[in-house]
Amino acid sequence: MTQKDITQKDMTQKEEIRILAVESSCDETAAAVVVNGRDVRSNVISSQIDIHTLYGGVVPEIASRKHIERINQVVQQALDDAKMTLDEIDAVAVTYGPGLVGALLVGVAEAKAIAWAKNLPFLGIHHIEGHISANYIEHLELEPPFGCLVVSGGHTHLVRVRDYGEYEILGKTADDAAGEAFDKVARAIGLGYPGGPKIDQAAKKGDPLAIAFPHGKVRGSEYDFSFSGLKSAVLNYLNEKKMKGEAVCTEDVAASFQKSVVDVLVEHSKNAIREYGFSKFAIAGGVASNSALRAAMEEMCLKQGAQFYRPSPVLCTDNAAMIGAAAYYEFRKGVRSDWSLNAVPNLRLGER
Amino acid sequence: MKILAIDSSGMPASCAVCEDGTLLAEYTVNFKRTHSQTLVPMLDEIRTMLEMDLEGVDAVAVAGGPGSFTGLRIGSAAAKGIGLALNKPLVHVPTLEGMAYNFYGSSSLVVPMIDARNRQVFAGIYSFSGEMRVLDNCKAEPVESDPLCVLSDQEALRVTDLCERLDALARETGKEVILLGDGAVVYRELIEENLTASHWYAPAHLAQQKAGSVAVRAADLARQGKLESAAAHRPDYLRVSQAERVRAQKEGR
Numbered sequence: 103m104t105q106k107d108i109t110q111k112d113m114t115q116k117e118e119i120r121i122l123a124v125e126s127s128c129d130e131t132a133a134a135v136v137v138n139g140r141d142v143r144s145n146v147i148s149s150q151i152d153i154h155t156l157y158g159g160v161v162p163e164i165a166s167r168k169h170i171e172r173i174n175q176v177v178q179q180a181l182d183d184a185k186m187t188l189d190e191i192d193a194v195a196v197t198y199g200p201g202l203v204g205a206l207l208v209g210v211a212e213a214k215a216i217a218w219a220k221n222l223p224f225l226g227i228h229h230i231e232g233h234i235s236a237n238y239i240e241h242l243e244l245e246p247p248f249g250c251l252v253v254s255g256g257h258t259h260l261v262r263v264r265d266y267g268e269y270e271i272l273g274k275t276a277d278d279a280a281g282e283a284f285d286k287v288a289r290a291i292g293l294g295y296p297g298g299p300k301i302d303q304a305a306k307k308g309d310p311l312a313i314a315f316p317h318g319k320v321r322g323s324e325y326d327f328s329f330s331g332l333k334s335a336v337l338n339y340l341n342e343k344k345m346k347g348e349a350v351c352t353e354d355v356a357a358s359f360q361k362s363v364v365d366v367l368v369e370h371s372k373n374a375i376r377e378y379g380f381s382k383f384a385i386a387g388g389v390a391s392n393s394a395l396r397a398a399m400e401e402m403c404l405k406q407g408a409q410f411y412r413p414s415p416v417l418c419t420d421n422a423a424m425i426g427a428a429a430y431y432e433f434r435k436g437v438r439s440d441w442s443l444n445a446v447p448n449l450r451l452g453e454r
Numbered sequence: 455m456k457i458l459a460i461d462s463s464g465m466p467a468s469c470a471v472c473e474d475g476t477l478l479a480e481y482t483v484n485f486k487r488t489h490s491q492t493l494v495p496m497l498d499e500i501r502t503m504l505e506m507d508l509e510g511v512d513a514v515a516v517a518g519g520p521g522s523f524t525g526l527r528i529g530s531a532a533a534k535g536i537g538l539a540l541n542k543p544l545v546h547v548p549t550l551e552g553m554a555y556n557f558y559g560s561s562s563l564v565v566p567m568i569d570a571r572n573r574q575v576f577a578g579i580y581s582f583s584g585e586m587r588v589l590d591n592c593k594a595e596p597v598e599s600d601p602l603c604v605l606s607d608q609e610a611l612r613v614t615d616l617c618e619r620l621d622a623l624a625r626e627t628g629k630e631v632i633l634l635g636d637g638a639v640v641y642r643e644l645i646e647e648n649l650t651a652s653h654w655y656a657p658a659h660l661a662q663q664k665a666g667s668v669a670v671r672a673a674d675l676a677r678q679g680k681l682e683s684a685a686a687h688r689p690d691y692l693r694v695s696q697a698e699r700v701r702a703q704k705e706g707r
Contacts, residue, residue: 156701163523163695167688170527174538174685188539204524207490211528214494215535219508441494 119433122191122216123426124177126209127201127229128256129160131172134422135184135191139430140238144183145416145423148172155295159285166204173212180422188220195429197422198226198439199449200256206445218441225432226439227425230257230451231269233386235431236413236424244411249380251371253395254387254420255281255298258327259451260370262378266431269452272374273325280363281389283329287336287359291352301356302392308353310361310394313339317366325370332362360394368398375406384411391415455512455676458497458536459669462489462529463521463549464568464636469496470665471504471511472673478504480666489528497532508540513681515672517663518546519690520568520576520608526689537684544687545672545680550608553635554580555667556660562630563605563623567637570610573644575637576692577616578608579623600674610692613641617648624651634661 118137125132129150135143150168154160181187196213199206210226217224234250246266252259258275278286281298288297293304315335318328336359343350375383383403389395390412403410417424456473466484470477479500483492501508516533519526537544553566559582567577581603606619620631631649634656638645642655655661675681694702 157697161695161697164697166523166527167691167695170530170534171688173531174534177538178685204527207524208527208531210490211493211531212535212538215532216539218494218498219536219539441498442491444488444490 116192119192119430120186120190121193121195121426121429121433122177122180122188123195123227123422123429124209124213125197125229125232125420125422125425126169126173126205127197127199128205128420129154129165130420131169131176132420132422133177133180134426135180135186136423136426136430139427140242142239142423142426143186144180145421146176146179146183147419147421148176151296158289158295160202162202162204165202166208169205169208173208177212177216188216191220191222193217193223193225193429193433195225195227195425197229197232197425198443199446200229201447203445203447206447210443210445214441214443223433224439224441224443225429225437226443227428227432228449228451230259231267231428232424234261234263234269234384235428236386236417236421237384237411238427239423240413240417241411244382244384247380248382248384248411249371249374249378250384250386251367251399252387253280253367253385253389255279255285257387258329260325260374261451262374267435271451273323273327273370275327275329276320277328277330278333280327280329280367281387283333283363284389286333290337290340291350291355293352293356298389298392301360302394304353304356305360305394308351308355308357310357312351312354313358315339315358315362317362325374327366327370329363332359360392364392364395364398367395368402371399372402372406375403375408380408382411383408386413386418388419391418455673456510457513457515457545457669457672457676458511459515459665459672460493460529460533461517461549461552461663461665461668462493462525463517463519464525464663466662467492467496468663468665469493469500470669471500471506472666472669477666477669480664482664484662489525493528493532508536511540511542513543513545513672513676514684515545515547515668516687517549517552517668518687519549520570520610520692521549523691526691530687530689534684534687537687542684543681544684545675546682546687546690547668547671547675548578548608548690549663550576550578551580551602551604552668552671553663554578554602555671556634556656556664557632558582558601558670560632562632563620563627564632564634565620566635567616567633568635569637569640573613573641574610575613575616575641576608576610577637578604579606579620581605581629600678602671602674608692613637613644614648617645620649621651630654632656636662
């Protein structure tokens with residue numbers, strides 16, 4: 103990405119900036135119109151979950167194929183819902199990473215072509231920055247600096263948000279993402295896909311103290327996460343029960359596994375609040391919808407004297423409104439992407 | 455009719471603008487950079503060179519498959535985005551018909567082929583001679599006023615099967631065979647072992663995908679009313695995804 107001042111002088115002064123945002127990094131085809139980063143005029147999400155459920159997880163080639171079949175309808179719906187035409191849009195933004203490369207490419211090519219054809223400024227946005235920025239939409243008063251825990255099917259990051267668009271990664275997962283562990287454990291105990299909501303539901307009927315699963319730690323890096331050991335422990339437990347011919351209480355496994363994940367996430371967040379003195383702390387990403395995580399984080403923040411923020415579930419899942427929110431602050435800084443912008447599947451946070 | 459055409463189905467990225475009988479611009483790059491990086495910068499260069507107002511474009515043509523799945527989607531998404539932004543229709547040009555137009559007017563058997571791996575190719579057999587007799591196993595679409603005669607529609611098939619079919623057609627019609635596309639390069643040895651009919655390989659400037667050919671084919675298809683909305687357009691991969699194939703096999707058991 104390069105920074106240019108291309109005729110944007112009037113644009114940076116303009117009072118109302120309307121951004122059309124597109125997101126296709128995984129299995130949701132999404133588009134939104136966001137005004138001044140926080141005012142969501144439309145937020146259209148076309149989920150492919152039914153198709154991927156048949157395969158027990160997201161199949162990249164199928165995801166890419168579905169994106170291209172739906173993308174124009176989704177973008178048009180976002181404009182229609184916002185009661186706007188492209189002539190009233192000031193910039194086009196798109197997620198360019200991280201994510202599934204084939205899926206990202208559909209959104210990048212589509213958004214780029216729209217921006218090019220309408221002579222609009224074009225911005226490539228980081229998916230995780232989008233998730234963090236979902237909190238700006240939900241909480242109009244929230245401004246940096248703050249701490250943020252991003253947890254989803256593909257990501258587990260503990261982040262220090264220094265300013266708009268300025269991020270420092272304090273910790274990340276050394277292996278599986280938290281949401282990935284949910285999916286794998288859900289499959290193992292026969293709950294199916296997607297694992298997050300299913301485990302959340304089952305856990306409500308189970309005893310979180312029934313089984314003592316390990317709390318993953320990464321030696322030498324206090325804020326990093328590890329969930330593969332926990333996942334293996336659950337699988338071993340299930341195997342052992344099976345060998346002995348003993349019945350497994352699915353609800354107890356779900357609740358105990360979930361507690362183990364939540365404990366680690368909350369513990370790391372608490373330590374970060376203490377060390378960095380965050381007076382505000384937010385969660386983001388698909389797993390931020392998890393009811394146990396929300397409750398535990400809220401309680402911990404209250405005890406630590408930090409204000410707690412979380413987006414509503416529709417903004418936790420992959421969506422384009424959050425991309426429009428992140429894009430707005432980049433736009434105001436004068437950031438623009440070239441027509442040669444490519445999808446970057448393993449794009450790191452803060453990397454441009 | 456002014457057509458903006460895109461072909462990113464294979465290794466080359468190619469864009470063109472064609473208005474009525476005139477090719478205003480054609481830009482083809484066959485280099486290692488991905489289509490995602492090259493396509494729109496190339497379109498932008500053409501727009502600048504032609505001082506072009508995109509509102510004057512009547513339709514966006516795209517090589518709609520077969521080809522690299524990712525390459526097809528980059529081209530399709532670009533065409534769909536432009537179509538949406540300008541509210542213009544798309545013309546879905548079968549990739550191999552576009553390539554056959556590299557030899558427009560030839561009465562030989564024109565055979566574009568794209569490497570489909572494992573000794574298979576995506577191939578079609580075409581000719582531009584109207585009175586062509588058609589064999590039973592091949593499908594012909596003698597559309598009124600369509601200069602292209604489809605003797606064997608584009609499909610995935612074994613190189614050896616393609617050679618067999620070509621030999622039969624060549625015997626029947628007494629025509630020679632022109633081979634083009636990356637499949638003809640990759641499987642040249644296999645072709646030489648199996649194809650007995652008189653044949654030759656396309657020279658460099660006619661051997662690969664060209665958006666100019668896509669644009670001219672699109673104009674013919676548009677005249678036949680074969681336009682579609684940008685929203686409805688999707689690539690024609692000619693192959694289901696591996697996951698779907700595996701699942702179908704499992705269910706068939």
